[in-house]
Amino acid sequence: MKQQTFLPLQTHWKYRHCHGGTLRKSSKGRGARPLSTKDPIHLVFKLNKSSVRGGLRHPRSFWLMTRLIKKYAAKFFVKVEQFSVQTDHVHLLIRGGRRSQVQSFMRVVAGQFVQRLTDTFDSKNEGPKVWRHRPFSRVVKGYKAYGIVRDYIQLNECEANGRAYSKTRLRGLSQEELRNLWV
Structure with a gap:
């Protein structure tokens, strides 16, 4: 019986600019992580709620995450256009100069946060995993x-600062309400 050849996985056209998160569990997100030096990248780190008491909005975790983002953005020449720290996830809108710098930024921010939070610089973290999934990234085109x-x-x-959650979220907002988000 002839051995089958392993062709590179073809990603569905809808997910061609996305990688990580829950996509990783299906064949849709198993290709190489698409990164761009010209277009911005939406990056999401999802936290395992049981691993961090108080979530990421706890003062210590919040301070640590914002400090690490700023420190390593400067180190790897990544421009952080916008970020939002929630109780169980972090949203970032970034631009990078080189692919290797963006990859290093993602890897180091996630790793340093876990090491500093659990104080495990010399040993492996024996507790529950801190991150729920691999970081989700999407190249924003257009x-x-x-x-x-x-706006999202x-x-x-x-x-996170107290506005009421709505199921329709951005779809149900008028132009006036969208402008009020930025006030």
Whole structure:
């Protein structure tokens, strides 16, 4: 019997600019992580709720995450256009110069957060996993998609600061309400 050849996995056209998160569990997100040096990247780190007491909005975790994002953005020459820290996830809108710098930024921010939170610099963390999935990233193509992502991240930040959650979220907001998000 002839051995089958392993062809590179073909990604569905809808997910060609996305990678990580829950896509990783299906064949849709198993290709190489699409990154762009020209277009912005929407990046999401999802937290395992049982691993961090108080979530990411706890003062210590919040301070640690914002400090690490700023520190390693400067180190790897990644421009953080916008970020929002929620109780169980972090949204970032970034631009990078080189693919290797963006990859290093993602890897180091996630790793340093876990090491500093659990104080496991010399040994492996024996507790539950801190991150629920691999980081989700999406290359944002086009001005309309860019505006939607910016408004989405801003809406998440407003909801973290006390705005009531709505199922329709961005779809149900008028132009006036969208402008009020940025006030």
